[in-house]
Amino acid sequence: MSYVKSLLACAAVGLAGASMMNSVKADDRSADKLTVERIYADPSLTGPAPRSVKLSPDGKRVTFLKGKEDEQERLDLWEYNLADQQSRMLVDSADLMPGEENLSAEEKARRERMRLFAKGIISYYWGDDGETLLFPLGGDIFVYDLNKSGSDATKQLTKTDAYETDVKLSPDGKSVSFIRDQDIFMIDIETGEERQLTMDGEGPIKNGMAEFVAQEEMGRLTGYWWSPNSKKIAYLKVDETPVNIEKRYEINAEDFEVFEQRYPSTGNDNVLIKLGVLDLESGKTTWVDTSPQEIGGETDIYIPRVKWLRDSNRVSFQWQSRDQQTLKLMFADAETGKSHEVLTETSDTWINLTKDLYFLKRHNAFVWSSERSGYRHLYLYDLKGNLINQLTEGDWVVDNLYGVDEEKGLVYFDANKETPLEQHLYSVPMNGEGEIKKITDQAGVHSVSFSKNMSLFVDYFSSVEQPPQVSLRTADGELVTWLEENKLDSDHPYFKYYQQAPKPEFGTIEAEDGQLMHYRLYKPTNMEEGKKYPVVVDVYGGPHAQRVTNTWGARNTYWHHMMANRGFVIFSLDNRGSWNRGKKFEDPIYRKLGDVEVVDQVKGVDFLKTLDFVDPERIGMFGWSYGGYMTIMSMFKEPDVFKVGVSVAPVTDWYLYDTHYTERYLGHPENNQEGYEQSNVFPYLDGLKGDLMIIHGMADDNVLFTNSTKLFKALQDANKSFDMMNYPGSKHSIWGQKTRTHVFNTITDYFEQHLK
Incomplete structure (x- = not known):
């Protein structure tokens, strides 16, 4: 909400x-x-429950965040090493930050949007070399080198009074980007040299940051994206000038604070938004035509998703109409900013947003999900927007698209195919020939994370009879090892x-x-x-x-x-x-x-x-x-x-709510006053x-x-x-x-x- x-x-x-x-x-x-x-x-009744489980790019380790036994919400960074089959703590968050973290107002709001209430190390990222881990802590940025040990393994990249947020590792693993004071920065991991990439972030102007409705209603918590070749960054420039300034009071035990926030209540103006592509060598930004005349030139729109194509020469963005009844997938040339429509989804009510867009590596094609049949299913398109195959169909719902193994020609996804009460992992042939295969077999809800080469996945599973279990499995579902079996036995x-x-x-x-x-x-x-x-x-x-x-x-x-x-x-x-x-x-x-x-x-x-x-x-x-x-x-x-x-x-009172959520279901107040009142x-x-x-x-x-x-x-x-x-x-x-x-x-x- x-x-x-x-x-x-x-x-x-x-x-x-x-x-x-x-x-x-x-x-x-x-x-x-x-x-x-x-x-x-403490300790948690759920038992040991690893969070943010990830496979290293080289497939040799599984990393995860784990709460302390006596303080379940303070998270440390751990690994399970497949070679010696041992789990060990890599970074103790209390060693680097013994006291409480002093969050910035922006970070507090961002974590509230994420429904994230843990502390310590709350996120981390793998470098492509499989030897480097990046994580933010206490408003600064750290890297961990798996080739080193003890205190030498952890290196602090930033140490400032400002609070660095939305930290990302470049695809080549050489640089770290982040947001500071409403601008985008980057730092070279080897030399520690810092560089400011955008210059005008202040007041109502925010570079690389997600506007309020993007964070709260669209599930987009970032406003910038690295190109696959690490030479460009696509980013959104948000101008909040048209948005009403509302006063918000936070009442504490002994005092209160007054916050002035530009809040787009239903029926009123949204932010102005621009999509740019920053060339890191020249420092030049090319602005993308997000509303070309061929689709009507409308500027009162949303940009809920941005994603690079594999060639790093084109960037995709999703164009959503204010009434949320039209969603267009657009491709833009990174050099010229010229964009064109690839495909369009329409609805008489509203269109649900997803993150189901996967560009193939070896084929000029992508996988996309749509609810045009009444149920969310997967479709394969070429890069011109021509339908190649419908991959799934039926009176059931695809929930997540995980990726494609192009060598085997298999698309992996989870769905509630057998029953709405459960969620399982499936695969389907990319060529549209052959049956859908159910991979997970335990009755319950499965959520998975695949390795980069799609050969292994981490299965996070639970049911009404089993607290969360975490296992490592081959792509066909065979158990490799338990990361946390979490048996509900007498020791639980x-x-x-x-x-x-x-x-x-x-x-x-x-x-x-x-x-x-x-x-x-x-x-x-x-x-x-x-x-x-x-x-x-x-x-x-x-x-x-x-x-x-x-x-x-x-x-x-x-x-x-x-x-x-x-x-x-x-x-x-x-x-x-x-x-x-x-x-x-x-x-x-x-x-x-x-x-x-x-x-x-x-x-x-x-x-x-x-x-x-x-x-x-x-x-x-x-x-x-x-x-x-x-x-x-x-x-x-x-x-x-x-x-x-x-x-x-x-x-x-729905009149008090924001544009994106409220208008999705009730429409614009001018067109549905009776609906709002009722x-x-x-x-x-x-x-x-x-x-x-x-x-x-x-x-x-x-x-x-x-x-x-x-x-x-x-x-x-x-x-x-x-x-x-x-x-x-x-x-x-x-x-x-x-x-x-x-x-x-x-x-x-x-x-x-x-x-x-």
């Missing part, structure tokens, strides 16, 4: 109006029972709790239009015959999210288990509008939000009422972000169905009858606190009783061990008091 306006008045409302919940009974927090305190304590930190945990039940419910919706249900532990139990519906309900899958859900799963142990039925349903089911399943929410989603959740409750152990008079709902919005809309629209609700960081929560607040708790972070820069303060005032004016709990200094995720513990104890206590 994204960022909206805020009000200074929220300080008084948020701090003075917080409603404290009674604590959970002490006897329920014994060592033998799962508690919120244990869920957020979650073992004793798992023995008490209920196993989820999965099923389907038919929506009004006949489409099947998937649900997951946890029954209370140790159910008594004839007894009826309260239900908590845990909902998200919004686009681009799927909650019901056969996967290990980490902390959400632990809370579900804990609540089931406390005598609650826990139910989740992926209503229409949810992700990974195809456009027909998503499109019913177009131009009116909070409508069919609520209808579908009521369908879920109708099913629950057929179960003899469910108390139909004690149905509650809990959700965060869009789920918080869903909770409020359900409580307001269906007060006789949902008796208790806990809404965290909710959207309440999608806001305020027309329905008179319907509130039950107990409603609203929780919000008072420094939320995504769904701003204003969403809640506006609702607080409206409910007060309507003389409606409600509860609130607000968190000074917390952003959208309300993160931090102590804070999250308090949040989920508050949620738990509210349902204990009002639903049991």
